[in-house]
Amino acid sequence: MLLNIKDLICKAGDFILGPVNISLERGSYLALFGPSGSGKSLFLETIAGIRRAESGSIMIDGNECIYLPPQKRPVAMLFQDYALFPHLSVFENIAFALKMRGEDKVHQIKRVDELCRYLSIEKLKSREPDSLSGGEKQRVALARAIAPEPLILLLDEPLSALDENLRGEASELLRKINLLGITIIHVTHNKEEIAGVASQTQHFPPESKF
Amino acid sequence: MRDQSYYNKTRIIFIFLGGVLLLFLIAPLVGMFLSVKAPLLFDAIKDQQVTSSITRTLLISFIATMFCSLFALPLAYILARKKFPLKGVVEAIIDIPIVIPHSAAGIAVLGFISRDSVVGSVASSLGFNLVGSTAAIGIAMAFVSIPFLITSARDGFAAVPQRLERAAETLGASPFKVFTKISLPLAKRSVVSGMVLMFARGMSEFGAIVIVAYHPMTTPVLIFDRFNSFGLDYARPIAAIFIVVTVVIFLIMRIYQKR
Numbered sequence: 001m002l003l004n005i006k007d008l009i010c011k012a013g014d015f016i017l018g019p020v021n022i023s024l025e026r027g028s029y030l031a032l033f034g035p036s037g038s039g040k041s042l043f044l045e046t047i048a049g050i051r052r053a054e055s056g057s058i059m060i061d062g063n064e065c066i067y068l069p070p071q072k073r074p075v076a077m078l079f080q081d082y083a084l085f086p087h088l089s090v091f092e093n094i095a096f097a098l099k100m101r102g103e104d105k106v107h108q109i110k111r112v113d114e115l116c117r118y119l120s121i122e123k124l125k126s127r128e129p130d131s132l133s134g135g136e137k138q139r140v141a142l143a144r145a146i147a148p149e150p151l152i153l154l155l156d157e158p159l160s161a162l163d164e165n166l167r168g169e170a171s172e173l174l175r176k177i178n179l180l181g182i183t184i185i186h187v188t189h190n191k192e193e194i195a196g197v198a199s200q201t202q203h204f205p206p207e208s209k210f
Numbered sequence: 211m212r213d214q215s216y217y218n219k220t221r222i223i224f225i226f227l228g229g230v231l232l233l234f235l236i237a238p239l240v241g242m243f244l245s246v247k248a249p250l251l252f253d254a255i256k257d258q259q260v261t262s263s264i265t266r267t268l269l270i271s272f273i274a275t276m277f278c279s280l281f282a283l284p285l286a287y288i289l290a291r292k293k294f295p296l297k298g299v300v301e302a303i304i305d306i307p308i309v310i311p312h313s314a315a316g317i318a319v320l321g322f323i324s325r326d327s328v329v330g331s332v333a334s335s336l337g338f339n340l341v342g343s344t345a346a347i348g349i350a351m352a353f354v355s356i357p358f359l360i361t362s363a364r365d366g367f368a369a370v371p372q373r374l375e376r377a378a379e380t381l382g383a384s385p386f387k388v389f390t391k392i393s394l395p396l397a398k399r400s401v402v403s404g405m406v407l408m409f410a411r412g413m414s415e416f417g418a419i420v421i422v423a424y425h426p427m428t429t430p431v432l433i434f435d436r437f438n439s440f441g442l443d444y445a446r447p448i449a450a451i452f453i454v455v456t457v458v459i460f461l462i463m464r465i466y467q468k469r
Contacts, residue, residue: 050376070379083377087395096391100382148382 001059002026002183003152008056010039010046017042019056020205026151029175029184031194034204040187041080043205044154047185048077061151071100076150080157082141084129090140091125097148115143119173135166142173146182153177155186159193171197239453246450247443254447260432264455266344267428271412274348275359275405282359283401287389289360290367304361307354312417319350320422346422351412358411359404366400367393399467406463410456 001023009018017039024030034040045051047058049070058065065073076097084093094115095108103111116122119139129137138158145153158174159167174197178184187204188194194201254260288294289301307315323340324330333340340346370393378388394401416430424431429452437445 045376048376048380050379070376071382071384073380075380077377077380079373079377081373083371083373085374085378085392085396096378096383097381100378100384100387144381 002028002061003185004057004059005047006057006059008043008046008058009054010042010051011054012039012042012051015039015042016054017205018054022202024152024183024185026183027178027181029178029186029197029199031186031188031198031201032204033188033191033194033201036189038204040189040204041156044077044156044185044187047073047152048075048154049073050077074151075154076145076148076152077154078138078141078145078156078158080160082137084132084137084141084144086129088129089125090121090127090129090132093129093140094143094147096144101148111147112143115147118176119143134162135170138162138170139173142177146177146180150182152183152185155184157188158186159188160190167193242446242453243450246446250443251447251450254451259427260429260448260451263427263429263432264452266347266426267413267430267452268455270344270348270428271351271355271409274352274355274412275409277348278352278356278408279359279405282356282404283363283394286360286363286404287367287393289364291372304357306357308357312354312415313421315354316350316418316421319346319353319418323349323422342423342425344423344426347419347426347428350418350422351415354415354418355408355411359408362404362407363397363401366397366404369400370396403463403467406459406466410459410463414456 003022003024005020005022007019007021009016009020011017020043022030032040032043042051046053049065049068049072053066056066060074065075085096088096091112094112098108098111112125113122116125119142121136121139121143124132124136124140129140132140155174159170162170171193174184174186184198186194186198191201285304289297310318320341321327322329323333323346325334325339325341330340333345338345340349374396375388375392378392379385383391413428414430415428416434419428420431420434427435429448433445433448433452436448
């Protein structure tokens with residue numbers, strides 16, 4: 001089991017989510033769908049370590065991560081609006097995580113090139129994020145998220161900011177990322193969005209009581 | 211039709227009122243520049259005391275700004291990002307130097323650095339007499355001008371979307387790296403504006419400095435000294451030169467902000 005979440009309780013203001021129990025095999029693609037305000041983003045942010053859990057356990061690859069800060073967790077997150085750094089170029093955005101991990105410049109260039117080829121964004125490397133289209137931003141954000149080779153990729157409504165005609169292509173892209181062996185948790189309020197993409201789907205919040 | 215004419219009348223009244231205010235700000239400065247006697251202006255430009263006071267004023271204000279930034283930026287960041295008990299009190303404390311008379315600020319700083327204070331006695335035991343030193347000028351400048359930096363930087367940090375900082379954390383950035391690589395560059399414009407404001411406010415300070423250190427003279431003190439000793443004609447050229455320096459700095463800041 002790659003991910004084992006047990007009795008996880010998260011809190012944001014007066015809102016309490018949980019206890020949530022989820023287990024995931026390596027390489028699986030779990031889609032969680034639930035209405036707006038059901039705590040989907042809160043759940044992802046707690047797994048990523050951006051928010052502190054009230055109680056429970058998050059085991060990733062056999063290691064307890066509940067007390068680890070976000071930068072020490074083998075988890076990456078794709079934010080709903082992609083959260084690209086506007087003052088950095090596409091190359092610098094993608095290389096950000098590698099730089100933070102102290103990777104040398106040669107490795108950074110090699111890895112960014114490899115990801116850009118895989119996601120067909122080679123021509124965007126020197127561009128600023130503000131000059132990109134929605135679809136291009138998503139590809140860059142995905143490349144940035146998977147650059148440090150995370151074990152788990154968290155997707156927060158990844159298709160909601162895209163036009164209808166780009167969603168099919170984007171879903172295909174997510175499947176492609178999953179084929180790299182990265183375990184994915186995808187949350188959305190739109191059940192149609194995950195049809196045919198995920199290997200498992202579940203209503204959110206699963207096994208929870210308020 | 212009636213609405214349109216009503217709107218035009220309002221606009222004319224507003225333009226008139228605004229124009230009066232602009233005139234009020236510009237007229238004394240223009241009048242001063244027109245009243246400067248050319249020979250006295252050239253004398254002032256060549257006067258060693260004037261040039262050294264301007265250099266001293268700019269240098270001390272610059273050093274005070276850079277040194278205080280080390281403390282002000284972390285505080286501004288905390289104020290922008292964290293909620294904590296008595297935060298309102300902390301913000302009020304930061305604003306105190308703006309609301310108190312600067313002569314009173316000078317008295318307070320003098321008490322803080324005089325030989326019978328803790329700071330003054332420690333400095334004295336190390337062989338420094340703070341009162342009447344360039345350090346005292348720097349402390350007085352910092353005391354009255356630091357709120358401008360903290361407020362501007364705090365607003366700049368608050369405007370940085372928190373989700374970008376969170377994204378950086380999930381990408382492996384430590385809190386310090388998040389600050390240096392994301393928050394600070396994105397708030398750069400406000401931070402630099404705050405630093406320029408602090409620098410400009412510090413170098414134009416008179417009230418607090420004249421109490422803690424009449425000598426060595428900063429330019430505002432020198433202007434006062436020349437006025438007191440020789441009269442308006444001799445103070446005016448130095449004031450004109452110093453205003454030009456100040457305006458140039460503000461122009462650079464405006465150009466930077468508009469970029």
